[in-house]
Amino acid sequence: MPTRKTPDTAKLDRIVAEARRNRERREQDYREQALKIYPWVCTRCAREFDRSNLQQLTVHHKDHNHDNNPPDGSNWELLCIYCHDNEHSRHLDSAGRKLESSPEAQAVHQPFANLRSLLKNKE
Ligand SMILES: [Zn+2]
Numbered sequence: 811m812p813t814r815k816t817p818d819t820a821k822l823d824r825i826v827a828e829a830r831r832n833r834e835r836r837e838q839d840y841r842e843q844a845l846k847i848y849p850w851v852c853t854r855c856a857r858e859f860d861r862s863n864l865q866q867l868t869v870h871h872k873d874h875n876h877d878n879n880p881p882d883g884s885n886w887e888l889l890c891i892y893c894h895d896n897e898h899s900r901h902l903d904s905a906g907r908k909l910e911s912s913p914e915a916q917a918v919h920q921p922f923a924n925l926r927s928l929l930k931n932k933e
């Protein structure tokens with residue numbers, strides 16, 4: 811494999827900058843749309859926002875896929891920066907890794923386990 815003595819960092823920088831610009835433009839885009847669709851209120855703590863503090867109101871993607879931006883807003887949720895932080899840290903372990911199954915998913919399975927043991931007692 812040939813090794814280049816002078817890596818083309820300028821080109822790389824340009825690509826990185828371009829990608830960042832695209833992402834920022836896209837984020838700006840769906841945020842504006844979400845703010846048009848939804849009232850300026852945090853979905854979790856019901857804190858209300860106006861133009862003076864609107865930068866603290868962020869758009870959360872329900873499925874955590876930032877590329878999934880349906881125009882009807884069904885994948886968006888307006889959260890204040892604190893609730894947004896919370897929302898994401900629930901899905902991370904202490905090392906910041908993404909968990910395979912969230913505590914929510916495990917909680918959903920719990921009632922069925924109880925139900926099964928209840929049925930067993932009845933028999
Ligand atoms: Zn909040």
Ligand SMILES: [Zn+2]
Pocket residue numbers: 869870871894897898
């Ligand atoms: Zn989010």
